[in-house]
Amino acid sequence: MAEPDDHRFAADIATQAGELLLAVRAEFAATGRDPRELKDEGDRRSHILLMGLLAAGRPDDAVLSEEGADDTARLTAERVWIIDPVDGTREFSEPPRSDWAVHVALVEQHTPTVGAVALPGLATTFHTGQPPTLPPANDGPLRIVCSRTRPGAAADVLVQTLGGELVRMGSAGAKSMAIVRGEADIYAHTGGQYEWDSCAPAAVAVAAGLHASRLDGSPLRYNATNPYLPDLLICRPELAERAIAALRGV
Template sequence: MTDAELARAIAVEAGELLQQIRREPGLTGAALGAKGDRDANTLILDRLHAARPDDFILSEESIDDRARCAAQRVWIVDPLDGTREYADGSDEWAVHIGLAVDGKPVLGAVAVPARNQVFATDDPPPMHPPCPAGLRVVVSRSRAPDIARCVGDRLGAILIPMGSAGAKAMAVVEGRADVYLHDGGQYEWDNCAPAAVALAAGFHASRIDGRPLVYNCENPLLPDLLICRREVAGLVLDAIAQG
């Protein structure tokens, strides 16, 4: 099994497990989210350790082994991206399985199980044509970043509220939005797999100042992100630079 096939298979299996947990009677709210995080993390780590025993893993739900910083290959995973949405019954949550090689997001898979979808670098979806109604910027449902609102105003864009980071990024890849712009705090596991999938599908993915996304850093904080159609990347970056 190739790395890309492995990422896809694990994302799908973890998503199926999370759907099964969701159907268990008596589990709601924080307890449901906690069990989903814990059990999906265990499954993912077990599968990766078995299939790629020499690779390191950085997971949101595990203690960080800083020895990974000297490694060439590091799997960067979020077993349940959007725990709140998952616990609340929303379909806007995801499973992230990404692989960084020499700090670059080379491949990955993002499963959106409640929508029965998986997006992966080995078979990215075709690029959809631009929306004739104008730019659509996907933002957090609970708190849209000020920068996204400012850029949206400057570009005359429509803001589309949505849940987890993976769900928002895949909305762009799927063609339901054109821009995902985030500022205000993310970690490598929030965006490694989504960035890998977006790049494989031909989209732009970078920091909000245009710098490349770098992974497997000692501090896994990666606070800002831009994923968008390549033809609008310059416009969006210019609008961001205006402050």
């Protein structure tokens, strides 16, 4: 089982990766390097840092990273860290945008037991060791957070069925934490994600008292042979039943 120190460890390494990424941004700005290269350089350096910190701090655990080769030994491991070195590379490469994140999560028996989501642009890291307090429900229209460029079928259905307004934002981590922070009410995604996109955000969301599941309400399961996990629902708990009903068949 996860140890108390695992929560702080996850938060610490996610925060360190975020600080590195801010430094990479500053380096590119100072040297005039092509901003199109910033995405790849940020991913590369953050991945190397996180893998090194995990190897030093949790050498017996397996790791699944978006930026690393998949070692299938993770499938029989008791503890698997699932990381996304930069979630929202597009937003990361567009300073001063802050809607990007670093994800670090620990999975045991297909369930995330530890999670940390760093929002470096906001100098904030949310984690399961000190779950954030969920703000009171919003009195206004439902705020449905969606992609900056393509809202997606799930967001469109929620607006049509439940009413409300779209809140456009970058990475999955930033969208999920917008609900934790009280800036949005529902995040529903369909059309393709991988385990590293949702694992840490779902862990933090659940720890904060939010609902997190597949669109049909079934549990999110991690450390599968194929890490493709195409859909996600994170929302305030009082909205879960209505959202699941609205999304049936999407």
